[in-house]
Amino acid sequence: MTTSPPGTTPWPRTLGLALGLVTLVSALVLAFLWPSVTADPRNLPVAVAGPVEQVAQVEAGLAQSTPGVLDVTAVADRAGAVALVEARDVYGAIVLGPAPEILTASAASPVVAQLLGEQASALQAQVDAAAAALGAPAGSAPTVVVTDLVPLSPDDARGTTLAAATFPLVLGGLVGGVAIALVVRGTGHRLAGLGAYAVVGGLVIAAILHLLGGLHGSFLADSAAVALTLLGISGTIVGAAALLGRPGISVGPVVFLLFANPISAAAMPVEMLLSPWGAVGQWFPPGASATLLRSLSYFPGADTTFSWLVLAGWAALGIGLVLAGSVRGGARRAPEAGAATSTEAPAVGTLAAAR
Incomplete structure (x- = not known):
């Protein structure tokens, strides 16, 4: 059995320390990377404002296009949706009716604000289809507007x-x-x-x-x-x-x-x-x-x-x-x-x- 020269650290202790340090660093890497690697949009609370029938249609469409991503809360009108956003009960809202609009709050989460903003094209397609079904001329349907209700400060634009x-x-x-x-x-x-x-x-x-x-x-x-x-x-x-x-x-x-x-x-x-x-x-x-x-x-x-x-x-x-x-x-x-x-x-x- 090889012994360590006098005045030096024994080999088992040296190797044990090295393995212990590797274990510690591995735990640090896992702890800090695991949440971001496994992060995925799930059940993000959003509001949908408008008539009950239209809200149900939009909710069904969201469940089909983005299953499990959005958790919809129905509200009567835009004011109700704004109140929920400003109280931080939802990340944003989809407003239906004659003035379709998507409300976001980048200060709450830029990621969710971007996700909701991407729904503008799908909502616009639904608005155009509804207008065409009523016999309205092409291009006469209202344009979907995206409004950032609670934007990040210009001093910290990315948060x-x-x-x-x-x-x-x-x-x-x-x-x-x-x-x-x-x-x-x-x-x-x-x-x-x-x-x-x-x-x-x-x-x-x-x-x-x-x-x-x-x-x-x-x-x-x-x-x-x-x-x-x-x-x-x-x-x-x-x-x-x-x-x-x-x-x-x-x-x-x-x-x-x-x-x-x-x-x-x-x-x-x-x-x-x-x-x-x-x-x-x-x-x-x-x-x-x-x-x-x-x-x-x-x-x-x-x-x-x-x-x-x-x-x-x-x-x-x-x-x-x-x-x-x-x-x-x-x-x-x-x-x-x-x-x-x-x-x-x-x-x-x-x-x-x-x-």
């Missing part, structure tokens, strides 16, 4: 800045959590460090994203969303370290980087991820913050209660874990202190007798 903001937020939470867990001692000091990091980080990062054109909502609301994201991630790491020691630090990269970030749906609709992972991702800080920041910027009428509750829940969890770690640490130190006192007592008695 790349907003979509890319999630990953730095996750890294920021990881870095802050690991640093505080390793450097700061004392429960009060750790909680103060987490609070200061979240508040200042929320203000600074929100300011940067506003300057770069990625965010367009209320600055204070955006800052609060970023702060809760940082606190939820970093607090969970510090709390896990307080309970488990240094091995608890690994909870952060595993939960937030490898698992939650790839299914956050920051750059694509939730429905495009394999079910149920898109919905699951919204229960974690990366997905909740991505959805919340987009709604705050472009959809002020959307219901953001769920996202706020998720972020607040993770922040509370982190603080609770830190406090629980403090209680457990105090309980662990009490027997050690008692044992030290009991061993010191005989020594003191022996010293007194010697005197």
Whole structure:
């Protein structure tokens, strides 16, 4: 059996480290590529406005031409469709009647906006056929108009800045959590460090994203969303370290980087991820913050209660874990202190007798 020269790392340990690193990198590649490779339009909610008979015909046509892609909600008129789009309940709408129109919202998803825009030619063909059946002259049928109700900002015309903001937020939470867990001692000091990091980080990062054109909502609301994201991630790491020691630090990269970030749906609709992972991702800080920041910027009428509750829940969890770690640490130190006192007592008695 070949032995390693003195002062060198043993061969089994060297090869084991190499295999472990390959496993880690493979997991990273799989985690980040799997969602995009398997992404596909599925059950995207859209509205169709118009008479019941025409809505049924369009729905049947969509089911035949794009099976399983669109989930149709029937509404009475254009106003109802606009309300659903602006509340972010649907990605867009098809308006039937004398003024046919396709409503999109590129701020919600450029991919779905393009998909709906492609339906304009099919809808135009139906309008022309209906006009011809009524004996109208050729070319007299109304033209289908495509309207982007909620466009992306000119400062972020492709939405790349907003979509890319999630990953730095996750890294920021990881870095802050690991640093505080390793450097700061004392429960009060750790909680103060987490609070200061979240508040200042929320203000600074929100300011940067506003300057770069990625965010367009209320600055204070955006800052609060970023702060809760940082606190939820970093607090969970510090709390896990307080309970488990240094091995608890690994909870952060595993939960937030490898698992939650790839299914956050920051750059694509939730429905495009394999079910149920898109919905699951919204229960974690990366997905909740991505959805919340987009709604705050472009959809002020959307219901953001769920996202706020998720972020607040993770922040509370982190603080609770830190406090629980403090209680457990105090309980662990009490027997050690008692044992030290009991061993010191005989020594003191022996010293007194010697005197």
